[in-house]
Amino acid sequence: MTPGRVALLLGLFAVPAVLLWAGHRLRRRSAGWRGAFWGAVLAHTLASLPAMAAAMWPPVEWGAGDRWRGLAGFWLMLLAAPAGAALGYLRARRAPPPAFQRTTRQR
Amino acid sequence: MSAAPRQRLARGAFYAHLWLGVLFTVVLAVISLTGVALNHKRGLGLMPDVGHEPTAPFAAALPLDSLARIALAAAAPHAADGDPPAATDAAGAVASVDRMDVRPRDGYVKVRLRDAASTEVTVDLASGRVLHMGARGDVFLERLHSGEVFGDGWVLLSDAGAVALVVLLATGYWLWLAPKRPR
Numbered sequence: 001m002t003p004g005r006v007a008l009l010l011g012l013f014a015v016p017a018v019l020l021w022a023g024h025r026l027r028r029r030s031a032g033w034r035g036a037f038w039g040a041v042l043a044h045t046l047a048s049l050p051a052m053a054a055a056m057w058p059p060v061e062w063g064a065g066d067r068w069r070g071l072a073g074f075w076l077m078l079l080a081a082p083a084g085a086a087l088g089y090l091r092a093r094r095a096p097p098p099a100f101q102r103t104t105r106q107r
Numbered sequence: 108m109s110a111a112p113r114q115r116l117a118r119g120a121f122y123a124h125l126w127l128g129v130l131f132t133v134v135l136a137v138i139s140l141t142g143v144a145l146n147h148k149r150g151l152g153l154m155p156d157v158g159h160e161p162t163a164p165f166a167a168a169l170p171l172d173s174l175a176r177i178a179l180a181a182a183a184p185h186a187a188d189g190d191p192p193a194a195t196d197a198a199g200a201v202a203s204v205d206r207m208d209v210r211p212r213d214g215y216v217k218v219r220l221r222d223a224a225s226t227e228v229t230v231d232l233a234s235g236r237v238l239h240m241g242a243r244g245d246v247f248l249e250r251l252h253s254g255e256v257f258g259d260g261w262v263l264l265s266d267a268g269a270v271a272l273v274v275l276l277a278t279g280y281w282l283w284l285a286p287k288r289p290r
Contacts, residue, residue, distance in 0.1 A: 005257060005258075008257075012130075012133055012134060013130050016129045016130050016132070017126075017130060019129070020125070020126060020129055020130075048132075048133050048136075051133070052133065052136060052137055052140065055137060055251060056137070056140065056141060056144070056248065056251065058244070059144075059153060059242070059244030059245070059247040059248050060223045060224040060225075060242060060244070060247055061223040061224075061225075061247060061256070062256075063223060077133070
């Protein structure tokens with residue numbers, strides 16, 4: 001099996017499985033965890049759209065030299081999730097905590 | 108059924124529904140979209156619809172070998188980069204032609220080539236005139252629909268999607284109707 005196909009399987013099944021696990025009892029997790037979770041969910045969902053488009057269009061067999069189609073179709077769903085998680089984590093760390101979590105001094 | 112097993116069943120149905128729904132979202136979306144595209148392959152221009160009447164009796168049709176060579180000669184200048192060069196001799200015809208679909212009532216033969224775009228050349232059976240040439244997009248979409256495009260064993264992915272869909276239906280109905288059942 002080629003690395004691209006392994007990446008496709010991981011992007012199709014491993015990433016959503018990890019997201020399902022990471023989303024369990026999400027409200028009890030830290031702000032960074034929640035940010036990473038939502039970032040990964042958003043990135044994976046958005047990445048699945050060009051991945052599906054690349055898979056189907058144009059309706060011809062994928063060539064070995066078809067780099068963009070290979071990247072979008074095989075790798076994007078796998079790579080987008082950790083990138084989105086990293087961005088979500090950083091964003092959550094920078095954002096001020098919600099009002100109900102602030103101390104009296106912070107208010 | 109007593110309360111505890113029923114609760115366990117409901118919990119199992121919920122988690123099966125949740126996990127299968129999330130894990131098979133993209134697979135089922137691709138199968139659904141390719142299925143819709145295949146249903147409307149003529150309307151979407153994925154499959155050419157060549158209207159033609161026979162120009163001579165079927166007995167006067169050219170031999171299959173000649174028709175294949177006419178098709179290969181017509182397709183050769185349009186071959187995409189990466190496609191194997193289509194030979195126009197008899198041995199090349201065997202190697203380059205995927206299948207020939209003879210339509211005696213329409214008076215033509217559809218010669219499908221073994222290239223990336225599944226190019227199809229429609230040739231008049233009697234005169235050998237090329238009536239149409241173009242890619243058969245539905246061939247690729249059909250292979251993607253079944254998972255075959257990635258390799259022989261990948262049809263199991265499509266099978267798994269089908270099983271997941273049936274389980275999703277069953278668990279969905281269970282989650283909807285089970286709480287309404289009188290205890």
